[in-house]
Amino acid sequence: MASCVLRKVANPQIFRYLSKNAASINVVKRQTRKIHSTPFVLQKYFTEKHEWVDVPEGSTQGTVGITDYAQDKLGEVVYVQLPEKGDSLEADGEAGVLESVKAASDIYSPVTGEVTDVNQAVADNPKAINDSPYEDGWLFKLTLSSPSELENLMNEESYEEYLKTCD
Template sequence: MSEVKFSKEHEWITLEGDVATIGITKHATEMLGDIVFAELPEKGTNVEKDGTAGVVESTKAASDVYTPVSGEVVDTNQAIVDDPSKINEDPEGSAWFFKLKMKDQSEMDSLMNKEEYDKFAKESAS
């Protein structure tokens, strides 16, 4: 598995071959609180970089889920739709949202590494 990258919208992404796995960060779940609903894109949907690809709702707020890269949705995580609390339990692991067949791997270059993201998240929280 490749290095984890992060977006300014608090999504994480890993790449295996040309398939990207995307979810929301632990920081995002801490800001949202207890997640009670998740809506994911349909398989076969084409999504554009920085476009909306889903929704999460918590006891505090509703938030769009963005895709940090463009591509075609090839898989979604039905387990988090059936039980959204899983997102709070393991946001950067088993509670991934969807997988994309990427169009342009160079889009990964504009994303942050873990250290850069941690600094960004800390600054945006204050």
């Protein structure tokens, strides 16, 4: 029935083309489905000191940075001292220093773990923290020693509620 309606509405040449090439159109659709991948889900956790850690679901790898609230309160960040690869960090322990035009502030690790990577781009251009604290402005990555420590941190909704008490 659909082909009868299509014949009446569509140009006859277009209808013939579609009829002849329907099989190849289906192949393209199948190929597209095969290469589609599902992105892994990140879970962001927050501290009362305004650090965050993103951990892919089921993983022990985390990415750490400061929150938008923290970068806003600091002002323009002009210097960053980051931990080094291989450093062991304790939850709530010092991990580095941020200096801004207003003040200096310690960076604390949200969780215990070993540093696996540092964001050298942020060390070279500290303003990236102000411009993109959750994406380009991340500070370091680490392997969590005790993933259960994440239960002691706030999720995004809890952190938003916590921010209402900060000012």
